[in-house]
Amino acid sequence: MKNFLIAGLFFLAGIPSVKAQQVVAKTNARVLNEFMDQRFGMFIHWGPVTLRGTEIGWSRNHQVAQNDYDSLYKEFNPHFFNADEWVKTARDAGMKYLTITAKHHDGFCLWPTKFTSYNIMNSPYKKDVVGALANACKKYNIKFCIYYTVLDWYDQRYPVHNNGKPSDPNPDMPKFVQYMKDQLKELVDNYHPYMLWFDGNWEKPWTLEYGKEIYRFLKALNPNLIVNNRLGKGQHDQLGAETVGDYATPEQKIGKLNMDIPWESCITLCQQWAWKPNDQMKSLKQCIQTLASTAGGNGNLLFNVGPMPDGRMEYRQVKRLREIGDWLHKYGESIYNTKGGLYTPDSILAATRKDNKVFIHLFRRESVVLKLPVITGIKVTKAYFLKGAQLHSQQSEKYISITLPDILPDINDAVIVLEMDKNTEAGPVVSR
Ligand code: JFZ
Numbered sequence: 001m002k003n004f005l006i007a008g009l010f011f012l013a014g015i016p017s018v019k020a021q022q023v024v025a026k027t028n029a030r031v032l033n034e035f036m037d038q039r040f041g042m043f044i045h046w047g048p049v050t051l052r053g054t055e056i057g058w059s060r061n062h063q064v065a066q067n068d069y070d071s072l073y074k075e076f077n078p079h080f081f082n083a084d085e086w087v088k089t090a091r092d093a094g095m096k097y098l099t100i101t102a103k104h105h106d107g108f109c110l111w112p113t114k115f116t117s118y119n120i121m122n123s124p125y126k127k128d129v130v131g132a133l134a135n136a137c138k139k140y141n142i143k144f145c146i147y148y149t150v151l152d153w154y155d156q157r158y159p160v161h162n163n164g165k166p167s168d169p170n171p172d173m174p175k176f177v178q179y180m181k182d183q184l185k186e187l188v189d190n191y192h193p194y195m196l197w198f199d200g201n202w203e204k205p206w207t208l209e210y211g212k213e214i215y216r217f218l219k220a221l222n223p224n225l226i227v228n229n230r231l232g233k234g235q236h237d238q239l240g241a242e243t244v245g246d247y248a249t250p251e252q253k254i255g256k257l258n259m260d261i262p263w264e265s266c267i268t269l270c271q272q273w274a275w276k277p278n279d280q281m282k283s284l285k286q287c288i289q290t291l292a293s294t295a296g297g298n299g300n301l302l303f304n305v306g307p308m309p310d311g312r313m314e315y316r317q318v319k320r321l322r323e324i325g326d327w328l329h330k331y332g333e334s335i336y337n338t339k340g341g342l343y344t345p346d347s348i349l350a351a352t353r354k355d356n357k358v359f360i361h362l363f364r365r366e367s368v369v370l371k372l373p374v375i376t377g378i379k380v381t382k383a384y385f386l387k388g389a390q391l392h393s394q395q396s397e398k399y400i401s402i403t404l405p406d407i408l409p410d411i412n413d414a415v416i417v418l419e420m421d422k423n424t425e426a427g428p429v430v431s432r
Contacts, residue, residue: 002068028245031224035195035247036262037337038143039097039295040328042076043100043266043304044086045147046274047108048072048123050309054411056274056308057105059432060153061162070154073108078123078162081311083132087140087306089313093321094328096336099144099197099302102130102187104147105162107154111190115182128324143194146187146229150210150231155179159205181217183237197302198245201233202308208232211244225323228264237263254290257344257429264300269317279314282325288412291324291335292361296350297339312418327412334359334415341429342375349432356423359386360416362408370402370416373430379421386415393418 026032026117042386050054051072052064103109110121111130120129124341130146137144154417157179159171187193196218211232218225219319226243234242237250239261247262248255255263267290270279282290294301305321307313330337338352338359345351350361362370371401383393390404400418408414 009052018292025221026223026227027039029137030227031320032246032262035097035226036298036300039300039335039338040093040095040187040291041097041099041143041145041264041300042090042093042095043099043147043273043302045104045105045304045306047101047106047274048076049106050275050306051075053276054274055272055276056101057149058162060106061165066165069106072073073118074121075124076120076309077307078307078311079125081125081127081307083129084134084139086307086313087136089318089321090142090312091140093303093325094302094332095142097145097194098133098137099132099195100272101131101147101148101149103183104151105149105151105153109188110185113183113186115179115186126218130187130191134193145197145226146191147197147378148184148187149200150180150198150206151203151355153178160203169411171205174204175322177210177213178215184214187220188218188225192222193225194234195228196368197228198230200232206233206245208242215244216368218307222410223247225290236324239282247429252387254293254345255297255299259340259429261299263298264302265294266302266304268304268306268400269320271304273304273306275314279306281320284320287320287324287414288327288365289361292363293345293350295335295338295352296340296343296361297344300302325408326386331410331413331415332362334386334417339425342424342427343372344351344429344431346432351423355425356420357422358418358424360402360418362404362414362416363412365404365408365414368404370404372400372402373432374398374400375424375430376425378424378427379416382417382419382423384417385409386417391416415432 045056050310054063110122112128114118132347134144153162156168157172157176159167228249229243229245232244235239239248239250241247250265257266270281272279291301334352342358343351348364380395381391383402388409394401
């Protein structure tokens, strides 16, 4: 009897379904590794608010009065919108996936949803923006992803409203969560997104339990659907007990090197998420070094563009993205499908690795000789600039010394390949 009881206990503990109600199963590692191999995606923040050039969601009741903001869709008519052009811009930038704000904090929906009239079909434009992008992404082999915010400052069922406005008198979270499920099912069924990017999880009405509920709901629709970590609570740049989702999302900063958990930094090309006239744009140097440092920390970069109210992306931004694409066309081997390390990224360099190659992304030439700490048991067999000249390297007990030319072959990021006598992909990471 005693043995039977003990066996029974072990048996129960081993059954996944007993725990499955509480524990949320994560997307499987193969799917997540494939996602992380892509390294570079396009984030798009867009909606009627671009008519004012203020920040999406946040400017409601701030720079733009609420009634005014909520009426902008009545004049939203982006007649130059061309999904193929946006997706080709992403492809030409070397981006492998694209994430569109189907619904941001202002509650407006860029697709013809059955569940609210506050959507694109009631604007003069009357065309499905999300659908057009999903199709174009399929055509150009770009993975299609959807941003969907949890908080909704427009919907009466969601209790909280931005910027000190009183809460709705009759909030109804259960009904609001059902609305979310209806919309999410609609998005998943109609557009087959590769990933869902949640946001707006920090306000009080949203709970960890709701997050788990939605995650389970989505996994039942498609077990391979990737979900970011802003569906639970907790810090965006972490994956902890409070968070729900598959990967961490540091915002407007490059994530710290982390070989254990997947992460994606979201960073804007200009300053604002949504389009702003004459917004300050990052230099090509900043763009490339941001991407290299992200890859060097073993993360992805979701780089944001805010298209204009007429449906076009700004010419200067498209041009900047193409310049990044040109760089990647040449040096992409050192970014895609690599792992971060062997060295922790710093202001001078970032490193990535693949098989027996280590790529040193050199941002600046500080002296004639670049000194890197030796990794015990590993020897450099060959050193050269990627797509370029051979380099003289020497290895002592402590240092690998590489003699640099007076002028580096790329002023933004000169990629040095160190061929090693071993595969270093799974090895340790060293700080300089
Ligand atoms: C969020 C959004 O609010 C923002 O508009 C954008 O979509 C970005 C990608 O994600 O960013 C945040 C998140 C949290 C705070 C501010 C901006 N916050 O807690 O103040």
